Amino acid sequence: MPSPLFADHPADRPPERDTVEALITQARRLRGGLDAVRRESTVDTGLAADPQLRWQRALCDLAVHHLDDLGGHLDQLREGLPTESDDAPDTVDELPPAPPEPAPHERGALLRRVGSAEWNLLTDEVSWSDELFAIFGRAPSEGPLTLDELPSLVHGEDQEGLAAMVTDCLVDGRPIDGEFRIVRPDASLRTVHMVGEPVLDADGSTACMWAVLRDVSELRRSQQAVRETRDSLHRERQIAQTEHRLAVELQEAVLPPWRGSLRFPQGGRVALDLAGHYLPSGTSALIGGDWYDALQLPDGSTLLSVGDLTGHGVTATSGMAMVLGALRGMAVAGHRPGPLMAFLNQLLDTAAQPALGSAVCGRFDPETRRLEWAQAGHPAPLLFRGGTGRALDPPEGVLLGATSGAAYTQHTEQLEPGDLLVLHTDGLVPRRSPGAGAAHEGAERLLALAPRFAAARSAQDSVRIVVEEFGSAEREDDACVLVARVGD
Numbered sequence: 001m002p003s004p005l006f007a008d009h010p011a012d013r014p015p016e017r018d019t020v021e022a023l024i025t026q027a028r029r030l031r032g033g034l035d036a037v038r039r040e041s042t043v044d045t046g047l048a049a050d051p052q053l054r055w056q057r058a059l060c061d062l063a064v065h066h067l068d069d070l071g072g073h074l075d076q077l078r079e080g081l082p083t084e085s086d087d088a089p090d091t092v093d094e095l096p097p098a099p100p101e102p103a104p105h106e107r108g109a110l111l112r113r114v115g116s117a118e119w120n121l122l123t124d125e126v127s128w129s130d131e132l133f134a135i136f137g138r139a140p141s142e143g144p145l146t147l148d149e150l151p152s153l154v155h156g157e158d159q160e161g162l163a164a165m166v167t168d169c170l171v172d173g174r175p176i177d178g179e180f181r182i183v184r185p186d187a188s189l190r191t192v193h194m195v196g197e198p199v200l201d202a203d204g205s206t207a208c209m210w211a212v213l214r215d216v217s218e219l220r221r222s223q224q225a226v227r228e229t230r231d232s233l234h235r236e237r238q239i240a241q242t243e244h245r246l247a248v249e250l251q252e253a254v255l256p257p258w259r260g261s262l263r264f265p266q267g268g269r270v271a272l273d274l275a276g277h278y279l280p281s282g283t284s285a286l287i288g289g290d291w292y293d294a295l296q297l298p299d300g301s302t303l304l305s306v307g308d309l310t311g312h313g314v315t316a317t318s319g320m321a322m323v324l325g326a327l328r329g330m331a332v333a334g335h336r337p338g339p340l341m342a343f344l345n346q347l348l349d350t351a352a353q354p355a356l357g358s359a360v361c362g363r364f365d366p367e368t369r370r371l372e373w374a375q376a377g378h379p380a381p382l383l384f385r386g387g388t389g390r391a392l393d394p395p396e397g398v399l400l401g402a403t404s405g406a407a408y409t410q411h412t413e414q415l416e417p418g419d420l421l422v423l424h425t426d427g428l429v430p431r432r433s434p435g436a437g438a439a440h441e442g443a444e445r446l447l448a449l450a451p452r453f454a455a456a457r458s459a460q461d462s463v464r465i466v467v468e469e470f471g472s473a474e475r476e477d478d479a480c481v482l483v484a485r486v487g488d
Helices: 017-041 051-079 104-111 130-136 156-172 217-254 314-332 337-349 441-447 450-455 459-470
Strands: 114-120 126-128 176-183 189-200 206-215 262-264 272-279 288-296 302-312 357-365 370-376 382-385 388-391 411-414 420-424 479-486
Touching (some): 017 051, 051 217, 114 130, 126 130, 130 206, 156 176, 156 189, 156 206, 217 314, 262 288, 272 288, 272 459, 302 314, 302 479, 314 337, 314 357, 337 357, 337 370, 382 450, 388 441, 388 450, 420 441, 441 459, 459 479
Antiparallel strands (some): 114 206, 176 189, 189 206, 272 479, 288 302, 302 357, 357 370, 370 411, 382 388, 420 479
16 A cells, blocks of 8 residues: 655556566466476485485475565556556557466465555554455454554564564654564464555654565575575585595505505515506595505515495595505415405404405515415406406405305416506496496406507506596596506
């Protein structure tokens, strides 16, 4: 209802009906597009625990409430416009077809969210619209509430704020713009946004006060859901960043500190030229449980190993640290590769956090150039000699932690001067398809590098070749590679 305060201003032209109809059409189209986005975000119910998905859904719900309110206001605006006169032009610009109008009960629900009231201070008359009675949960037969009676339905914590707004309006002539909660007769709680102005008489005194009240309960609930899901997503990201940092620090502390080539045994007659590299996932920032390791043992032999534990993050890297520490300790104690794998299997099988893992472990004797090795569900080492390569014949061995009391056999391979041994984990290539063919793709691509390995001058050069071939691949998993070249 207009205020006499602006009676001296020239009247604004009312909006044309065609303009309002065009706005209604646009609002409905936006609403239809938003519904499609909401359906897409709720297809996979298994992702309901994802904080980012919950936040996206809450934003969609909030946008729906805004658009519904916009549609309701535009409908009210259209209903208040005069109908076209008979002398209106016969031809008008044809509007694009609009989506179907909302169902009557839906449209009515939107309109019932906004009501109006006027309190006359001179005659003590009070008038409420039917919509305002519905907002307050009162029957029109009960009559409207005076300004003195209004606080009886206002939440106790909001009564002081409402009193201050009304006082500022009536005494100082300030416009009202604020929110308060009301407790309806059925004990339900609603949030109401109130805007209004004082109406002044000729001598400048307040004659009455008018206000428009809007039920914003659903809107505020949606905004609260957006805030909560946004905060939850922020916390989840902070936790993920912290876990990622811890996983990286743990991995860097556990994996061999050497960079570049390393020669074992140091000072021996026949040495291994060694180099290793960790390749992170191409599609994820998560750190996995992959490792590579080389260790000079007390008897002069060299321990070589690579492996991978299932999972990602701190759990995987801490499990990898446990397994790698146990592997080193048992190798130093003199255990051969086969029995060593059996002990690692028992360790994972009885661990507080059960996990599965694959590994290959070899022990190189520099005096005889023999390699004793065992594996646990892992790709076999690749041997390159004379410009060609082949996978070593694997001994029996199941995944670590898969079954109790598993036996692991070991094989012996006689190596020659200039031989190149490549140990790797199975995450080098993307898993485009299931099956054994995809599992061997990494080994096949490594074997195809035989001519380039033959021309490499060191183990480090060979590692660079591997990184050039696999470093930019869209891998779903991280990977490790260890290269050992037998000296003369």
